[in-house]
Amino acid sequence: MFSKTKPIGCPLTNKRRLDDVDDKILSYLSRDARISNRRIAAELNITEGTVRSRIKRMLDEGLMRITAVTNIDKLKNPCLAFIWIDVDHSGDCERIAQQLSDIPEMGFVAKMLGRFDILAITLVQDPEQLTGFLHTNISTIKGIRRTETSLGVNFVKHDYRVSHIVD
Template sequence: MVKLDVVDFAILKLLQENGKKPYTEIAKQIEVSEGTIRTRINRMLQDGVFEFIIHIDPNAIGLNVQAIIGITTKLGQQEAVARHLNQYPEVRFVAAFSGRHDLILQAYFSSNEDLVHFVNKELAKLDGIVSADVSIELKQYKDTFSYMAQTES
């Protein structure tokens, strides 16, 4: 496990607020050199602490239907089903969970018809799926990739 210190966490907090923030500005706010910021960010990137990504609003690109689908698999088929689900471009997230479903996935579709096709044609043909419980997002209250508490500066 990578050891992070106060400076690393301060850098991460500022990058989460604005991933395009210049290193010079981060350095001023944390009161360290720009070289320190550059070195720390490169180390954290190399160590896999974080990655720079673009968070696209699905609605802005025509993906107006978000579904959370709970999958129950046949015993011994969970891994194979998960690997197969990973191949679908509509599927953003797949994970094994304890509880009612063996796998839970998040997927985005242009329309309800596309979702129905995915469930009735694509999921239905996968050997190893016993059942699928589909929930459609009605209203979103929060969507973040921040795992650090937001504190006042």
């Protein structure tokens, strides 16, 4: 899988903008990260060396990363658990978010503006597994005032490439 690493709504720390060729390369990689540089080059009518150097530059500059992800469509009973968290003191938000992100099963952690301080997302098989996960992993973190959870059980659309940035 491919993803751009710029968080949505956050300014780029690296001022380089992706050009049209970069975007086209990323488009191919987002559909199949195993596609060969040679095939991308042939499709875009550029050299394989150009594809290779652009991918290397984007990786080196942290503009993208290539990784494997679980296809949740193939799991028996996948449920995305959304865990909305209120913290006791705003000064603890960074520490708590970091502790949550250190939990291997946690797939997403973000500090939020609005009703809750933190949103954490993990994948579970059923409500009982979520309950055990909350008691074992979340309730043990000092400074959490309360949590509210919801389960996503029927996926209408699931696109791994949710980090595609709209210009």
